[in-house]
Amino acid sequence: MRSERTVWRRCRQGLATIVVAAAALGWSDPAAAEPIPGGGLSDPAGIFTELTVTDLGDGGAVSAFDGPASLDPLAGYPATLPPGSTAHDVAFAGTIEVEDPLSGQTALTYCIDLFTDTETGVHYQVGDWTEANVPHMGYVGYILHNYFPIVSAPAGTDDFKASAVQTAIWFFTDRIVLDPSSPFYTAVSAIVTDALANGPSPEPPAPELEVTPNTMRAPSTGDIVGPFEVSGDGPGTLRSVGVEVFDNPDGGTPLPDGTSVAPGTRLWVRSVSDTTPQGFVLERSVTVVESTVYLYDGSNPGRDTAQKLVLAQQTELTKRAGALITPYPAGHLEVTKTIAGSGAGFQGEVVIDVSCVDPADETHEYSVTIDAGASPGDHVREIRNIEAGSACVITESADGDNDFVNVTSVTIDPETVTIVEDQTVTSTVTDTYERGVGGLAVTKTITGDGAGHQGEILLRVTCVDPSSKETRELTIPAGVSAGTHALPVIDDLPAGMRCTVTEPVTGTRDRVVNASVTIEPTTVTIVDGETLTVDVSDKYRRILPVTGSYAAGLAATGAGLVTAGLGLAGVGRLLRRAD
Template sequence: MLNNYYPVVPGAPALSTDAEKVAAVQGAIWYFTDQFVVPEFGYPAQHAAIRDIVAATQAALSGGATPAPPLPTLTITPDTATAPTTGDVVGRFAIGGSVSSSTLSTRGIDVFSDAAGTESVPEGAWVPPGSSLWVRYASTVADEGFTLETSQTVEAGNVFLYDGGNPGRASAQKLILAAQATIPIRASAAITPMAAGWFAADVTVAGVAAGLQGAISVTARCDDGTTVVESSGTLAAGTPAGTTRVVTLSAVPAGATCAVTQTADGHTAGAVLTSTTTVPASVVAVANSTVSATVTDTFARPTPTPTPTPSPTSTRLPDTGASAPPSWGMPAALLTAGLALMVLDHVRRRSRASR
């Protein structure tokens, strides 16, 4: 109807002005889109023109509808997300569409081309379809998010529908393009800030055997009923006495309940675990602050095993077979006899020498 009945309306010579022609085409469109019939009373010329346009259109459609004119497309998927106030990078946002490229504008966020948030995409940068973007909360302003925009030539006949993007306006009239035009093509992603903080899990090693223990593992977990944030960490074996931060959770929703659980206590043959305490047992996360819980493991040296006392052994000389204890008299007599023989022998030698 737009291509064939404006600005020339066949069979309606009474329509002399552009306004009358526009009204006739609009009335015919309403007939198909809203089942609205322009009354003959008060609009006799338009009524006749509308009747002719509707009849000709119905006849044309009986042979098949004309293909819809192509529309340029630009998409951001997803088009909504939540970004924690801790500054953690969120995404991925996939950029799609048929346009060649589009320009980035941001509000209250920083945009990156990598998940680590090291490659910044500045305001006004060109972003082609197929790109991936990540964002980070930057400041509290109204309507945080980012928009991609370009312009494209659009053929007549396209119908534009309201996307509901204006606050307080639930619906709006459709717009039908009556002539070729260059129009803006936009896509946006709305970012909602989430008040968030950090939760830290510390491990304290204490006791006389501190430093002799094995690895100690803990799991930190925060849950607000909707979002669960969890991670585990390990304190290396042999860590000396003291307190060490083992796990830090980020992007923890404010109000979430957080706790730490020990999964390996580090006891070894040389370090006996005598006690484990966790203080506090649980804690509530606070926006833009760090809350923590500490697991304290106390180690002692193992108790020495007592050495058994040996059984007493006899020192009595072997039995000689005598029925009475040995007498010291005979050894003494033998010793005296031996000395006498030595003296006698000496005297004999001196006698021989004097001869």
């Protein structure tokens, strides 16, 4: 580490001179004639911060140029200064020292984002190459694997090596070039040529530890929120900040800090303080490989962006993941659904919608559902943890009207409510249902050679619902001719009843037998305003009289059958089949 800290404010280094200061380092605004004296931040680390910039490492000033937009780093290092290049005297090119503010672990990084500033005290978290969105990272990775500080190359002092490596990295990431007269030219062009010939390197595996989602709002009512899914390639150690953490949605005993949390665990959280920020963190010591990128974690007040860094050598560091909790004042809405009327209990599904506009003018949608067939009376549903001050409008998008009932009235009282912190406001939605009425038509089809000779027929219609039963009977006189006959329609059956048709008296009599009865369908459900049909089909067969020589022959046959062991039952079967 340098004995003195240099004031720097931009890794961009379009600066003039670097001022030596005793306590901090920062980058100077490139538009200023002089760098900003002092510098450095003392902001506390964010709850997910993994590294913080602490100092400059090895390196020094380099007189360089911004290459033109047409410069293609993959075409090779230019033998002469490209036309259109602009002078860019870099006040410091080299390694940047970083430290884990909690564990004290240290590491070295290089800059991969020359035109964005950083300074001491800026906080970082591990990222990936896609998030970094820096060009040609594979070639940067190759340089890091094969040059200082991992390998003692190129030749020279540590300051010279760090400056040469940093300048070669900037060639790929920011099109920084050197004039051939620069003392670094030979080393930098050789590093770039080697990387182009033998790179790129693949992205290193990232340490795996993740919590999903990583942000969530939590109500002031103390209700538990979650779940949060933990994933990774090993357990993390729990640290909570202003919250209680649970391993089940019902709460119970909070998990103490220091608990080992395995991948696949689901966590829930309750806000218990006014701490800002608040949430929970899982921490795990991991080996982080060189060329892993570190990105600004957003925890420095007033700073939106910061320079992107890349790890210069493999290091043991702490990986952190967790969830940030945002508390908000909240109250509840209790909706009472009242089901009334003669059709109550036969209605379909009811959906009550609640649209709330919060104090920030953002709209939040909620809904509650009352299952189809819910019993008469009151059904209470609660929507919890709506932001206090929200104006909520209650509507009914599905009122339960169906094939069995008609909705005769809907009232919502009140239709609009304002949510109050730590209180429950109420609204009642009342629906009155009238039972629908439908009909049942029964047709009687008579067939067979005995049709027209059958006796009286009785059909029974039995209809039931959970609270009542009705029975109707239809009579067809004896001797009705073959064909299909429409019977009087039963037109006053309550909708929703399930009706079954049976035939207790089938029309069988002397010398005419009902050979088969078919009822289709066997059961129907009455529908409001419709007439359903059931067909009852009977097939009748005649039995011829037994007389004269035919009778004598049958008697003889019967005697023979008895002798043969068939007995009188066999004779009876033959007689019944006679036609």
